[in-house]
Amino acid sequence: MAAAANSGMVFDLRTARRTGGSASGGGDDSARVGRFAATGGVVSFDTPNFIAHASRGAVPHLSGDNLRDHTDVGAVYVALEDFVEKWHPNVPVYNHPSTLRDFISHPSNSLLILAPRRSPPVTTAASNTDASIAILTSVGFRVLKVDDYFNAVSSLKPDIAISPPDLPHQTPGKNRGPKMVFRTELWLGELIKRNTSNVPIFAPILPLDIEQQSYYLDHLKEHISSLTGLALYDARLAVELPEELEGLPRLSLDDALTPLKVLQQVSWGVDMFNLVFLTQMTDAGISLEFQFPGEATTKDGKKKALGVDLWNKEYGTSLEPLAAGCKCYACRKHHRAYVQHLLTAKEMTAWVLLQIHNSNIVSNFFIAIRESITQGTFEKDCKTFAEVYKEEFPEKTGHGPRYHFPSLP
Amino acid sequence: MLKTSMATMKSMPSALKYELIARCSTTKARASILRLPHGPVETPLFMPVATQGTLKGLTPEQLESVGCRLYLNNTYHLGLRPGQAVLDKIGGAHKLQSWSHNILTDSGGFQMVSLLQLATVTEKGVEFLSPHDGTPMLLTPEHSISLQHSIGSDIIMQLDDVIATTSPDKQRMKEAMDRSIRWLDRCVEEHLKVDPLAGTEEFGGVEGDSYAKRQNLFCIIQGGLDLEMRKECCEEMAKRDTPGIAIGGLSGGEAKDDYCKVVDTCTSLLPDGKPRYVMGVGYPEDLVVSIALGADMFDCVWATRTARFGNAVTSSGVLNLRSAIYAEDFTAVDPECQCPVCRPLDSPAPPLLNSTISPPSYASAPEGDDSYTGKGLGITKAYIHHLVAKETVGAHILTMHNVAFLLSLMNKARIAIVEDRYPAFLKDFFFKWHGGDKGKYPTWAVDTLRGFGVDLLED
Ligand SMILES: [Zn+2]
Ligand SMILES: [Zn+2]
Numbered sequence: 050m051a052a053a054a055n056s057g058m059v060f061d062l063r064t065a066r067r068t069g070g071s072a073s074g075g076g077d078d079s080a081r082v083g084r085f086a087a088t089g090g091v092v093s094f095d096t097p098n099f100i101a102h103a104s105r106g107a108v109p110h111l112s113g114d115n116l117r118d119h120t121d122v123g124a125v126y127v128a129l130e131d132f133v134e135k136w137h138p139n140v141p142v143y144n145h146p147s148t149l150r151d152f153i154s155h156p157s158n159s160l161l162i163l164a165p166r167r168s169p170p171v172t173t174a175a176s177n178t179d180a181s182i183a184i185l186t187s188v189g190f191r192v193l194k195v196d197d198y199f200n201a202v203s204s205l206k207p208d209i210a211i212s213p214p215d216l217p218h219q220t221p222g223k224n225r226g227p228k229m230v231f232r233t234e235l236w237l238g239e240l241i242k243r244n245t246s247n248v249p250i251f252a253p254i255l256p257l258d259i260e261q262q263s264y265y266l267d268h269l270k271e272h273i274s275s276l277t278g279l280a281l282y283d284a285r286l287a288v289e290l291p292e293e294l295e296g297l298p299r300l301s302l303d304d305a306l307t308p309l310k311v312l313q314q315v316s317w318g319v320d321m322f323n324l325v326f327l328t329q330m331t332d333a334g335i336s337l338e339f340q341f342p343g344e345a346t347t348k349d350g351k352k353k354a355l356g357v358d359l360w361n362k363e364y365g366t367s368l369e370p371l372a373a374g375c376k377c378y379a380c381r382k383h384h385r386a387y388v389q390h391l392l393t394a395k396e397m398t399a400w401v402l403l404q405i406h407n408s409n410i411v412s413n414f415f416i417a418i419r420e421s422i423t424q425g426t427f428e429k430d431c432k433t434f435a436e437v438y439k440e441e442f443p444e445k446t447g448h449g450p451r452y453h454f455p456s457l458p
Numbered sequence: 459m460l461k462t463s464m465a466t467m468k469s470m471p472s473a474l475k476y477e478l479i480a481r482c483s484t485t486k487a488r489a490s491i492l493r494l495p496h497g498p499v500e501t502p503l504f505m506p507v508a509t510q511g512t513l514k515g516l517t518p519e520q521l522e523s524v525g526c527r528l529y530l531n532n533t534y535h536l537g538l539r540p541g542q543a544v545l546d547k548i549g550g551a552h553k554l555q556s557w558s559h560n561i562l563t564d565s566g567g568f569q570m571v572s573l574l575q576l577a578t579v580t581e582k583g584v585e586f587l588s589p590h591d592g593t594p595m596l597l598t599p600e601h602s603i604s605l606q607h608s609i610g611s612d613i614i615m616q617l618d619d620v621i622a623t624t625s626p627d628k629q630r631m632k633e634a635m636d637r638s639i640r641w642l643d644r645c646v647e648e649h650l651k652v653d654p655l656a657g658t659e660e661f662g663g664v665e666g667d668s669y670a671k672r673q674n675l676f677c678i679i680q681g682g683l684d685l686e687m688r689k690e691c692c693e694e695m696a697k698r699d700t701p702g703i704a705i706g707g708l709s710g711g712e713a714k715d716d717y718c719k720v721v722d723t724c725t726s727l728l729p730d731g732k733p734r735y736v737m738g739v740g741y742p743e744d745l746v747v748s749i750a751l752g753a754d755m756f757d758c759v760w761a762t763r764t765a766r767f768g769n770a771v772t773s774s775g776v777l778n779l780r781s782a783i784y785a786e787d788f789t790a791v792d793p794e795c796q797c798p799v800c801r802p803l804d805s806p807a808p809p810l811l812n813s814t815i816s817p818p819s820y821a822s823a824p825e826g827d828d829s830y831t832g833k834g835l836g837i838t839k840a841y842i843h844h845l846v847a848k849e850t851v852g853a854h855i856l857t858m859h860n861v862a863f864l865l866s867l868m869n870k871a872r873i874a875i876v877e878d879r880y881p882a883f884l885k886d887f888f889f890k891w892h893g894g895d896k897g898k899y900p901t902w903a904v905d906t907l908r909g910f911g912v913d914l915l916e917d
Binding site for chain 2: 104105106107109110111112113114115117118119120121132141142144145146151152153154156157187365366368377378382383384386387389390391393394396397398400401402450
């Protein structure tokens with residue numbers, strides 16, 4: 050079953066085991082495996098999988114060479130709000146002769162997903178209007194005209210563009226909900242109409258009850274040929290989506306903050322994850338250690354930690370890799386003692402090595418999830434994982450990196 | 459006079475080989491291969507400073523990819539963190555940072571005097587208050603060398619008594635020079651002790667060997683701007699026969715022509731067959747002139763420190779990429795540069811200009827490994843403008859370029875010396891660096907090079 054949009058990306062759903070009958074009857078068996086590929090066949094992306102969140106076009110701590118050569122990050126999420134400090138037309142990225150990919154020198158082996166805002170977005174002072182989205186740039190709060198976003202999609206030509214959702218700061222009241230749906234549908238229609246570069250489009254699914262957006266979902270069914278995927282702001286809705294939309298890959302922007310929550314969303318049928326905890330753990334100095342489904346080694350009933358805090362003094366002379374058995378560059382070449390030394394010295398290389406390692410652990414986690422689904426053991430493996438590992442990451446103890454350098458003296 | 463008599467001096471083994479390859483027929487510039495315990499390097503040589511065992515977010519392989527095979531660590535910093543006990547347990551600084559090439563360490567003395575206001579120098583050593591808990595501590599020549607033994611650096615520096623060259627106190631200057639000679643003798647004594655790791659599989663050699671068999675102690679010529687004092691120091695220190703010689707106490711606030719006179723005086727007196735290292739120098743104009751004065755090795759934090767403020771060192775001078783004029787400049791940082799940052803995206807790494815150095819560690823990685831490729835990144839000035847001071851990645855890539863620029867400048871100087879066209883290289887360098895405006899050439903450089911018959915201003 051392949052859903053081909055009139056654009057350059059094809060999603061090929063390899064397994065769909067939706068045997069549970071009624072959609073709302075629990076989605077534990079909705080996990081699915083797929084492949085998302087450019088029609089040219091250059092870049093492909095197996096799902097379930099994660100995407101890395103970029104800041105100003107760069108995956109935090111990873112220069113393009115390290116991202117390209119030392120990770121399997123297959124897709125990167127970039128927010129337009131990271132690029133529009135100045136007023137149009139004085140926005141460098143708009144004036145660049147080529148694409149966003151060229152502007153940020155993005156490695157050719159990874160997909161680029163463009164959205165108006167970061168995920169999760171920082172709450173803004175102002176609200177959205179029918180024609181604009183409130184955003185936060187590095188120089189403060191601004192307004193992004195949806196028109197400018199539509200133009201940016203056509204000129205910047207990302208591999209995927211997420212159509213703007215209208216998301217209020219608080220839980221929407223009686224009147225706000227319908228307005229969200231109205232604007233989101235309006236903006237999607239406009240983006241489809243003005244998509245002169247045929248950029249693959251992901252339609253947002255709002256964090257509202259499915260009934261509240263049923264007309265909008267009908268609209269999506271009608272325009273399915275113009276859509277490449279769905280961006281879910283509430284992952285639970287994956288199990289309630291109409292059958293007609295099943296062939297579209299689902300990107301969750303509903304932050305799965307732990308591996309267990311990732312597994313839960315996978316079981317609901319989510320295909321792609323914006324994995325916020327990756328950079329969070331790296332910044333905390335925590336080296337991830339979990340595998341899927343994991344093996345219980347101790348019979349004492351103690352659960353394994355999801356990662357180790359490399360600030361912990363006991364690793365000060367440890368020549369062990371960041372995680373036993375890991376084959377990433379950081380683990381092949383370096384050891385825990387060095388990372389601890391770098392962390393305590395506040396040297397940037399600490400977070401470079403951690404980010405390389407952590408993204409490798411996460412890549413392997415998703416490879417194992419795909420295998421498990423393919424072999425039909427996913428439900429059982431999730432139970433094993435929950436028995437072997439603790440639910441939460443270790444507490445953060447050390448200081449994070451300094452993102453902002455002091456200004457010129 | 460407290461100098462050690464020659465009779466008590468022990469002979470010093472050398473763990474390096476200095477091979478002179480070529481000499482400029484006009485200036486005193488020389489090109490060599492310096493064979494060190496962790497592989498050969500080529501001079502003239504710039505050594506970046508990886509203070510705490512790392513350089514501004516760069517991995518060892520990123521440094522390898524731009525041709526770096528020798529960098530500095532600071533003894534003062536590594537002595538504090540991770541500390542001597544941890545270094546001993548881990549097996550030295552190479553192992554700590556997984557750097558398979560060479561390391562040079564300073565003595566730690568200069569860092570103390572410059573970083574700690576309360577440091578005082580006595581005959582015993584440098585007294586200071588611990589930055590951890592304020593307790594009084596003492597760095598002696600013996601302790602400095604012992605720390606550098608634990609670090610395991612390929613080139614180690616003597617503890618010296620450094621005072622600003624601009625100090626008007628001639629008597630204090632003389633005292634510092636004499637003391638530096640006496641401390642050199644104490645350093646030598648410590649360095650000739652038996653190395654407990656000698657004869658082990660990892661460190662090689664024969665049981666009973668001294669540290670001098672695997673680490674090279676360099677003396678440091680002092681004497682401020684007083685050429686007579688510098689001469690005396692050169693003579694005395696040359697007698698100690700260390701494997702290499704540093705010219706210290708410069709890089710301060712002295713006038714550039716005074717600096718040139720000191721380097722010129724020292725290189726004329728120093729033995730021909732040993733590397734000469736001018737400490738703390740790394741500004742491109744200073745480098746190319748110092749090479750003409752017969753210096754071989756240099757280190758400086760300037761190029762890497764300035765990257766953090768968005769300054770790119772290029773063949774056409776220093777560009778501050780934070781400036782709005784680069785916001786929409788979609789060209790490479792330096793179109794002439796061959797570093798991964800400046801080369802087009804995914805373009806393969808060209809062969810390194812310095813052909814005799816060891817291959818990068820990632821070159822021997824097994825097939826299918828996710829090893830470093832050194833391929834181009836196609837970064838533009840506009841993208842660095844977008845990142846700089848906001849994302850650490852901006853600092854990583856600009857640092858990488860700046861290091862690459864200085865290493866490549868040294869390689870180009872070396873090739874010019876070998877082909878005996880160093881004067882033409884100098885003219886070309888200054889012309890590009892100042893955008894063709896000869897009115898901007900610094901007088902000290904013009905005058906110094908004129909002394910060799912090289913006229914930068916002639917066409
Ligand atoms: Zn690893
Ligand atoms: Zn470059």
